[in-house]
Amino acid sequence: MPSAPDRIREAVTHIQDWLTHTPNPGEAVVRQAIVLRLLHAAGFDIWNPSEVVPEETNATGNRADFLIRTGHGAFALELKGMNVTLGAAHYQQAATYAVNEGTRWAIVTNGRVWVILDEHLPGRWEDRVALKLELGQEGHTFAGDLAALLDVDTWRAGRFPDALHGIRQRQQQRLDEARIRREKTPVVEQVRQHFGIATFELAAQAAAEMNRITETERDVLIGHAAAPSVTGGIPMTFTALGCTARVLYFPEPGTKGLWRLLAGSQVSTRLREDPGWKNFNTRRAAWVQDGTLKQISDTQYELTRDCEFTSPSDAACMVCVRPVSGWDAWKDDQGRTAQHYRAAPTP
Numbered sequence: 001m002p003s004a005p006d007r008i009r010e011a012v013t014h015i016q017d018w019l020t021h022t023p024n025p026g027e028a029v030v031r032q033a034i035v036l037r038l039l040h041a042a043g044f045d046i047w048n049p050s051e052v053v054p055e056e057t058n059a060t061g062n063r064a065d066f067l068i069r070t071g072h073g074a075f076a077l078e079l080k081g082m083n084v085t086l087g088a089a090h091y092q093q094a095a096t097y098a099v100n101e102g103t104r105w106a107i108v109t110n111g112r113v114w115v116i117l118d119e120h121l122p123g124r125w126e127d128r129v130a131l132k133l134e135l136g137q138e139g140h141t142f143a144g145d146l147a148a149l150l151d152v153d154t155w156r157a158g159r160f161p162d163a164l165h166g167i168r169q170r171q172q173q174r175l176d177e178a179r180i181r182r183e184k185t186p187v188v189e190q191v192r193q194h195f196g197i198a199t200f201e202l203a204a205q206a207a208a209e210m211n212r213i214t215e216t217e218r219d220v221l222i223g224h225a226a227a228p229s230v231t232g233g234i235p236m237t238f239t240a241l242g243c244t245a246r247v248l249y250f251p252e253p254g255t256k257g258l259w260r261l262l263a264g265s266q267v268s269t270r271l272r273e274d275p276g277w278k279n280f281n282t283r284r285a286a287w288v289q290d291g292t293l294k295q296i297s298d299t300q301y302e303l304t305r306d307c308e309f310t311s312p313s314d315a316a317c318m319v320c321v322r323p324v325s326g327w328d329a330w331k332d333d334q335g336r337t338a339q340h341y342r343a344a345p346t347p
Helices: 004-019 027-042 088-100 141-149 152-156 160-195 200-209 215-226 275-290 312-320
Strands: 052-054 066-070 073-079 105-109 113-118 129-134 234-240 243-250 258-261 266-268 293-295 300-303 307-309
Touching (some): 004 027, 004 141, 027 073, 066 152, 073 088, 073 152, 088 105, 113 141, 129 141, 129 160, 141 160, 152 160, 200 215, 234 312, 243 312, 258 312, 266 312, 275 293, 275 312, 307 312
Antiparallel strands (some): 052 066, 066 073, 105 113, 234 243, 243 258, 266 300, 293 300
16 A cells, blocks of 8 residues: 555646646635645545544634644644735634644645744744745655645654654755755866866766865765656665664666655664775764754664665665665565566666
8 A cells, every 4th residue: 555655746746737737726626636635645534524624613713724633733724726825814814723723733725835834933924934835846845745744643643843844954955955056066067077077976076085065065966967757666664773764666777776765764873983884974974963864762863854875775774784785675565575676667
């Protein structure tokens, strides 16, 4: 059975395709074709009126289109038509209702833009915007961010502030990486042309060794240049040292494929001092520093964003911090190893 993030990604793909033929739908269509579809894909019981409460007017006379109430979490959800520009009046309506229902969280959406409000933030209604997601975000970032935003287990456990922090970090990282690509790509191209270096990747390595760019900037530039375009993946799991990690494997002919280590995966905190692990340790330390890895126990980190690798062994090593054959370590939900899919065509 597909996971909730996979279901949301599939739903977002269909919604994006559908919107090319149905631009600017009204509020009723946004409700049926976008919002309820995404809530259902996320795992909310849209047929249970005590979990997805429709248009309930509370004791103060305030009303939102939905109140989502599950476990320890709740949020108000206010809908508008896609031709409506969201603003302070809409934020006030949703946030006021949320507060009267005992929750600090409200979401206002026109189907294309999703605005998350935090009543704990001071100032004007516009200042209480904690996060904004847009359907037109580059690549698959909207679906991934929305999957974290609507994660049912996170809401039930009352851990949405942690999820919000993770999404905001990923947004900032994308902005930082975009800036690096914009500012440092010309530097690498200059090095490549000046020294007659054959490939961009080798030029980026040379530029780092010349201190023209940092190693982190090199990794961003090389990762950006090498990342294939993918639309689906094979889910697999690896458990070691008490840590459970999940990946999506995207087969690519002639390569080891793309391996996306998913947010929420656990990895060991163990250290390896071998000289051959220098680059690994540098990468791990950078991820700890920027919040990609969050320590949750003495022996475990938790990944706060999806991270991509170009081999199954590299992804598995990040989990157990020792040499391991990723083709044997990663297994699907039927217990078959990644070897089973090694010759599979690109999804």
